[in-house]
Amino acid sequence: MANKTILVVDDEKDLLDLIEYNLKKEGFDVLKAENGEEGIKIAKEHKPDLVLMDIMMPKMDGMEAVEVIRADDELKSIPIIFLTARSDEKTEVEGLNKGGDDYITKPISTTKLISRIKAVMRRFDETEEEVNRLDVHDLSIDKDRYIVTRGEEEFQLPRKEFELLYYLASRRGKVRDRQTLLNKVWGDNVYVVDRTVDVHVRKIREKLGDHYIETVKGVGYRFKE
């Protein structure tokens, strides 16, 4: 997989080069900008995986730049770490409020810088953790959490009910007879009476309403298209 790309925005060229050198050694791709304006331009072009942003800069300072980034739909989810010479608590709070994800005061050892970068990236990777989710009609069926959501409502369905709903929903519109449902949801060599399916369908309808699963008499059930 391609390297993670980090955009470093700082007006001190020497520091920029130093950071670049160390990040590259760690296997990151590095983009550089010397002020906020340029930083935004490059961010838009390259969509880096993380931004290291100095606060004090000419032209457009880091705070402003971050505001712009956070307002941009395509960039707003990029993690940002502030860099500043001032270890001023007030500034720190302000920076985090504006949308920074971490805050580092200069000077800092490169080891520490890198570990902070990795920490932030890890955190983001975790929050971007993908859910196995099906969205049908107004329902959201989350297979990782075994939870069904409709708007603000959350439904905690028991296992079999959930799996039956998930199976039908993932084959939206297609009719499945009871035996097929038993084989697919209960398992191939499970001995249960096929009317068991009916009971589970009823329980699902009881909780979610009866307009999701349709009955096709003489055939089976289907999730409404």
Next chain:
Amino acid sequence: MANKTILVVDDEKDLLDLIEYNLKKEGFDVLKAENGEEGIKIAKEHKPDLVLMDIMMPKMDGMEAVEVIRADDELKSIPIIFLTARSDEKTEVEGLNKGGDDYITKPISTTKLISRIKAVMRRFDETEEEVNRLDVHDLSIDKDRYIVTRGEEEFQLPRKEFELLYYLASRRGKVRDRQTLLNKVWGDNVYVVDRTVDVHVRKIREKLGDHYIETVKGVGYRFKE
């Protein structure tokens, strides 16, 4: 067996290239498009096995493109995975019900992307064994869903009526006498009076109109050529 082909539609060239690189490494063939319009064109030409569709795009956004694809008989059954920026989640996700089969928020690790793609393909392989749909005249008789469609109208016929219609429609133009129909639709060792067929024919005509099934006096019935 030929590789599965995936069409990736996204306006970010870099992301497009990154995804292409990774999918190819996994043995997929990759088609690329930078907006919805182009995506549809390529989809029609090449009939990919799956579409990865960005939502936010210039010209024609992903949502519109998917609506077009879902309205096209030849493309409607292609699985589609939406890509969306995390921030759009709440609002945009609602629209996914338009016909996405899954959706993924950016940024995403390629490992996850590929596993999701494979998951969706597995799901479709299982269900797309055969398309049991007949398109005759202005009717669409879908045996998977047990639904007959004419334009926007949907008709939910009871089982026997549906099967009778399906049988006749699948042998368009050929006359079948009542006994044959009973054997084929009802089953070989079912004892019912052959006039029963008449009643079912009538019910079908009552629902769909009487210009589909023709009576051949002294012989039987046939679906209009």
Next chain:
DNA sequence: GTGATCCCGTAACAATTTCTTAATGCCCGC
């Protein structure tokens, strides 16, 4: 452990839909 709770499968009966039959009327050819 022990009790409480929840989930699952089953069975029984009610409710509903579908199917079949039979009776009647209609159309057409003779």
Next chain:
DNA sequence: GCGGGCATTAAGAAATTGTTACGGGATCAC
């Protein structure tokens, strides 16, 4: 007008599903 064949209708039978209740078993907290 008569007869054969089909259409139409209604009503009861049959099939299928909905609904409820219950017991066994798993799980969890204490």
